[in-house]
Amino acid sequence: MTMTNSVKKQVLNMRVDESLVIHPLYTLLKLTPAAGESLPEILPGQFVEVAVPDAPHTFLRRPISVNFVERDSNRLWLLIRRAGEGTARLCDTPQGAVLNIMLPLGNGFTIPSDPNCKPLLVGGGVGVAPLLMLGKELQREGFEPAFLLGARSRADLLQIDLFEQYGKVYITTDDGSYGHHGFVTQHPLWEHCDYNMVYCCGPAPMMKGIARIASSLGIECEVSLENMMACGLGACLCCVENTVKGNVCVCTEGPVFNIKQLTWPI
Secondary structure (H helix, E strand, O other), X not given: OEOOOOOOOEEEEEEEEEEEEEEOOEEEEEEEEOOOOOOOOOOOOOEEEEOOOOOOOOOOOEEEEEEEEEOOOOEEEEEEEOOOHHHHHHHOOOOOOEEEEEEEEOEOOEOOOOOOOOEEEEXXXXXXXXXXXXXXXXXXXXXXXXXEEEEOXXXXXXXXXXXXXXXXXXXXXXXXXXXXXXXXXXXXXXXXXXXXXXXXXOOHHHHHHHHHHHHHHOOEEEEEOOOOOOOOOOOOXXXXXXXXXXXXXXXXXXXXXXHHHEOOOO
């Protein structure tokens, strides 16, 4: 079942219930609609565009992957990496503040139709963010997802305790301080891979490496691209990606693509 965005986009003022610094570079914001509206349906792999408050030099919204949705409590999680002025201001948003958010945007990951599917979710850096919600959704649909998560060091691993609630977790670190020493592309599980569907999000070189491995093993693979997305609506053309169908806007046609749709040299 392909998770396409048929829900009407909304712009909501959302109050920050919690602002949790989980790493010097990462803040987890948990938000609920300020006026009590119900969150629209949000699919794993979709993203939001957040207006940066009180930032005279930051005019454009910032695209942020949906990390998780608490359906019962009507709460949205955003895992934000402090990368520039805009994201720094979002990371510094205090509890009780209100952010203006456009959602839901883009198309999500595909939920397998084959009940025998064995999914592997691969992420690196802030690219792990959308995989948490995907893991929960896959488990809810009766699958047994596994996660292969990479970071520079043990100190840079994010939300591992949460991922462990939804499936087996494999770890790699660049410095060998935890899990397998090396990159996610070098983990031993690829030598005798027992998985037949791969989902991936992270730095472009990592995703291209995973795409090459999946292609060589004949495994279906979807990747979530992190192109610059200034408007989120396909108007500014900042996020154009070359595909087998020509140039498309990642924010409207993606951000999730099957690797067969892309022109990557794999």
